[in-house]
Amino acid sequence: MRFAPSPTGHLHVGGARTALYNWLYAKKTGGRFVLRIEDTDARRSTGDSYEGILRGLRWLGLGWDEGPDLGGDFGPYLQSTRGVFYHSDAQNLLEKGMAYYCFCTPEELEKRKEDSVRKKLDPKYDGRCRNILPEEAAARIDRGDGHVIRFRMPDEGNVVFRDIIRGEFSFSNSDLDDFILIRSDGKPTYNFAVVVDDARMRISHVIRGDDHISNTPRQVHIYNALGYRLPKFAHLPMILGEDRARLSKRHGATSIDYYREKHYLPDAMINYLALLGWSLDGKRELFERKALIEAFSLKKVSKNPSVFDNSRMEHINAEHFKKMPLFPKTVLAYRVLKDEGILPPDFKVDMSRPVDLKLVPGKEPILEEVLKEDRDFDQKEFQRLALIIKVFGNRLKLLKDIPEMLRYYYKDDFAVDEKAVSNYLDSAEARERMLLLSEELDRLKYFDVETVEEALRGLADRLDIDAGELIHPCRVALSGQAVSPDLFWVIIFLGKKKASERLRAAANPKG
RNA sequence: GGCCCCUUAGUCUAGUGGUCAGGACGCAUGGUUCUCAGCCAUGAAUCAGGGGUUCGACUCCCCUAGGGGCUACCA
Structure with missing residues (x-):
């Protein structure tokens, strides 16, 4: 192979x-x-x-x-470093009379080919130099005439070979011509080099694109002429x-x-x-x-x-990503985030109370490993990232989307979806509610998902509105987007201070 | 021009004489939820065309068409 x-x-x-x-x-x-x-x-x-x-x-x-x-x-x-093999095998063929020197110049060849095409004949090499005697050839080479070595293709008969994928092939020799083995610069052509190398490297199976099917009969001739054993062929669809x-x-x-x-x-x-x-x-x-x-x-x-279907590729990628355990996933995300400059190494988390770490299974070994490669990376930050990744869950399909999707947790200059703003946030009512919500958050003594959720729903009750009336504008205020994971988690990830700040900013667009 | 390869939905494919032509991506609709994603359910969509062979063809044979390749002193 x-x-x-x-x-x-x-x-x-x-x-x-x-x-x-x-x-x-x-x-x-x-x-x-x-x-x-x-x-x-x-x-x-x-x-x-x-x-x-x-x-x-x-x-x-x-x-x-x-x-x-x-x-x-x-x-x-x-x-490019195997010249000696090609020359010795070419010499072998020359001695056996299965190859010969050809002195036609590229220009002559080109002209003759045009002629044949015009006359609707096969544009094959006409075998003009086939019968030049070895002595004469030697003399012309000594004289410095440019020359190539051609394979002497039998005029009659067939070449047959088997393909693992497609079965038997049979090509008529008369459709093949005396192709070049060694070019005038002494370098072998593809069809020759590939055979010499595959044979000498003891390649058992030649698995390649099916654009090589038509080249195979030529190659089979070379294998046979050189007495090499034929490998097994398998031609793949393009x-x-x-x-x-x-x-x-x-x-x-x-x-x-x-x-x-x-x-x-x-x-x-x-x-x-x-x-x-x-x-x-x-x-x-x-x-x-x-x-x-x-x-x-x-x-x-x-x-x-x-x-090649890109959407299917993305789907397969998403499936693999989905199956990946949290630890490697977080490490990967962390690297990408750092590569893209989203994650500064000195980032400090502001949480009045640590989030529920039950959500991160096997967190201890995770931290140790990461810390080993990146001493400057904050332990808590990694923990938070792991949680974010966890909560985002299947929403994260492609590693490449992570910087964009997580930007608002790390940067204040995140993208704002204007449509989301006009749909949910762009009213005096909504702004007023955001202010109330921020005050609500400020009052909290504890800061975990349950507490935050209770606070928000409590506020909604008192205002006599659906919780959604707070949730949607709040999401836009915090993330700039109409979509995000569970809003209460978003609040937790941002931290009390940051969340409250963004709510107030949303309540007060001018300031 | 000659020779060769390929042909099932938009895409990747299963399927070798009798199947409601199966699956997946994508698409559409509905359900679940605070949005989205996910998940569940449902749906639209295919045997390139024409001849044979056969009781019966997606399946075998032939032709045509379409796509691709080789026909280089490219690989």
């Missing part, structure tokens, strides 16, 4: 899915997952994308057993953009980096990617990593291309 990306761009969802299936299959069967970088195109390969690909795979947790950074028994793992076109830059969020930066959960990403092109039974859709390895099977991979 191997994943052999070329470092000519970022790691996109298609590449990641291919890597994932290779990884899953390797884990499932106890094989090795080999990472090889196909950088034979010097013009397009960059160090940045190489780094980016490794970063993406690491983030997804798809660790490899052999690779350019780790080494391994069949290295090196960068095609992942397309919403417009059903091949994925490209203009499709927006198709880079793994994007999801990493947006704080998606790697496990959710893995889960969703696994589902793009594979399903267990069409019913079960949530998988932990281990369950995925267990359930995965190449035979159940579908044949039809799929479209």
Whole structure:
């Protein structure tokens, strides 16, 4: 099994899915997952994308057993450093007469191809240099003539191979031409390098996108010519953009980096990617990593291309987030909050009385762990965050939404929904009530959810109005929004002083 | 142009001759609640088209159409 990306761009969802299936299959069967970088195109390969690909795979947790950074028994793992293998295998083919030197220039080739297209003929290589004698070729090379090495494709017959997902394939040799093995700059072409490397690296299974199906017959010829054993092939359906076109830059969020930066959960990403092109039974859709390895099977991979659906991705992410225990969830939230500058390290909580900590199960180990990495982080603050996360519950679906959603607990410059204000708060009556409510809060000796709720409902009774008449405007006053978790908890999280302040400010918009 | 792959709701899919064509996301409606989310219930929505084969086709065969790929000194 191997994943052999070329470092000519970022790691996109298609590449990641291919890597994932290779990884899953390797884990499932106890094989090795080999990472090889196909950088034979010097013009397009960059160090940045190489780094980016490794970063993406690491983030997804798809660790490899052999690779350019780790080494391994069949290295090196960068095609650009494997020249000697390609040349020796090409030489072998030359000696057997299964390959030959070709001196046609790119310009000539281009012209002849145009001609054939115009005459509606196959734009294949015409075999012009096929019969140049070895001595003559050697002489021309000595003379400094530019040359490539081509594969001598049989004129008749068929190539056949089996695909685990799609069954038998048979291609007629007459549809194939004498393709190039070694370019004039001495570098191998993809079809040649991939075979030499897969064979020499003892790759057992070639799992890749189905855009390689048509390349496979050429590769099979090379395997056979070189006397290498054929690996097993499995061609995965492509992942397309919403417009059903091949994925490209203009499709927006198709880079793994994007999801990493947006704080998606790697496990959710893995889960969703696994589902793009594979399903267990069409019913079960949530998988932990281990369950995925267990359930995965190449035979159940579908044949039809799929479209990356962001809303489904978000759904899977939300499900994973929902299932996460409070501790890791809080730690994650804490990191994001800090990253976004919402959470200052020296934040101090103002609560006249500690909130009910029964709500935080297993809080002691939590605190210890967090304190270990961040000495400056206030213990109480973390506790409060854990509670906020807990009370928000399923409202928090995506880690990336946390800064926005929790902003008003930490900052006074939170966003205000004008519509919410005009609906609930923008009346003399409501403002008056907010003032009364703030006074009510100020009078409280204790400050816990029950007490606060009693106070508010008591006030509503005395005013002879529905509790909602206080709750809704109060929510807007405190959070700027028409939506929030349980209002009484919001009051608790803000603390008596802050809550009362915001109520008074709302009662008095001018001041 | 040649060769190849694919085709079940908007999307991901289950389904290999007889099913009310199942599930999920999304969407809509109702219930619960202080709002929202959630949860529960309900609903709209699919076998690309045409020919065969068959007592019977989503399922098998052929054709057409649509989408995708390869046909590079890209991978």
